[in-house]
Amino acid sequence: MALPPHAADWMNRAEIDYIGPFVKAWAAFNAWYRHASGSRKDRDGLRFVKTQPNPVRSGIMPLLRPMQRDGHGNIIPDGEPAQKLKLLIRDLHVCLDGFHIEVTRDEDVVERISFRSVCISNGAALPQSSDSYGLRYRVEKANGGWQCTVKSIANPANVRATIPTVGFDVDALQAHEQFAALSVAQRATLLEVFNRCNPRPFTDLFAGGGAGIVASDITFRCSDQQLFEGLIEVIYGLRNTLLHGELQPSPQAFAAYEPAYRILLTFLGCVR
Template sequence: MALPPHAADWMSRAEIDYIGPFVKAWAAFNAWFRHASAQQQERAMLDWIKGQPNPVRRGVLALLRNENDTAEAQALKLAISDLQTRLDGIHFEVTRKGVNEQISLRSVCITPRHFNRERIERSGHEYKAEKVAGGSIQITVVSVRNQSVKLQHVQAQYDPNAVYGLPEFTANLSGSQQTTLRQLYDGCNPRPMRNLLRGGTERLQIGTMEFQCPPDELLSGLVETIYTMRNALLHGEVDPDPRVLACYEPAYRIVMMFLGCVR
């Protein structure tokens, strides 16, 4: 049954209210880590939260331990499982440099890479991937003996499938050479994605969900996921879909737990 107009209006207001507290909580968190990290670039600030000794890292890692069943730990774990449950119920996407990425702890880049140049010399051939003028990437395979070019390709952004789909990739390179180039270029991925709920050796019971990652990787995933949600708001990528807006409620609770570590 459809909601009557007045009920729909109140429902709309309630959904919008998830956004306001989240924005305010993130603003406070942002002010703290800008000051505390003493870094100039926002990426360096986020990396500091995730990887350097600081009150948020110390506090959250302690709360994420399986043996920690305090009320505070249970509240954080419930907020995390609520966030992922809501993200599982939708397909919340953002566009990054022309590539669509889903916001989810099942697909999150916890360690962005700063790639400029990679090189391998193997069995008489040199394999290179390097940034060139304008930020494009040039991929080259050259014979060391006579400098003959077996493959050369320039692309505007990292797209390994385009390289492996080139006619010269299969026509000019042997099977072992193809494998070597794949190893080189796969390692150049600036945003390797991780599924924190599958494929790991460690087990974390987080609310109603089991994560397969250590606590520090889950902290990194939370920081990156919530930062992406914040950017989606600022860049106008959030649709007024109640299911999307509802994701900001557990995200707000998580940021407030971050702030609780520095008070």
């Protein structure tokens, strides 16, 4: 039997919206890491949280430890705080896996917020080079952009390819006629050096090796450090898509903000 209109209205109003609590918790977290890092730039503050000694890192990292076994090979169960945090991370992952929440970067690059594809490190700084079978493959900055060269090591005047790109653009590199003129092996080597310079390399936290970090019925295949950094980046992405007005309002999207809010509360509990 369908609910009468006034009952349905009250039921809708009774649903808890975690958007407001998330924003307030983020504001507190943001204020703390700005003060602790001594920088007003979010990127500097988040780097501080992820890589420098601080109460949040010290409190959260032990809760993300990989699966441990005793001397008899039996799994050592996590303590209650670790179980609660890992369950929240699992719930957040399920929400993000079931519904695409996206954020725009640099005005025209759309990225999905996901533990399956998260940027937790920077690419190698230019220039980068690699030597193979008498040839030197090099990627460097030149003329306001990037330049890829393939030349003989013994005779640098013997240049096999000189390919300019605006920046990191794999499609532009592969579409260049001089790239097509290289052999299959030479193209693969140049592409490896070029990809090494990706300013935003993405990591799938389920695709690595190691003992695994068990979170209820899912297992992350990454280190505790990678999961910690990925968790912060995912929550920061949720903050950005919300405050930039890009979040598509739907129950599935809103559902992700409950575990994200509770994870932020766990962070804040480390600094109280």
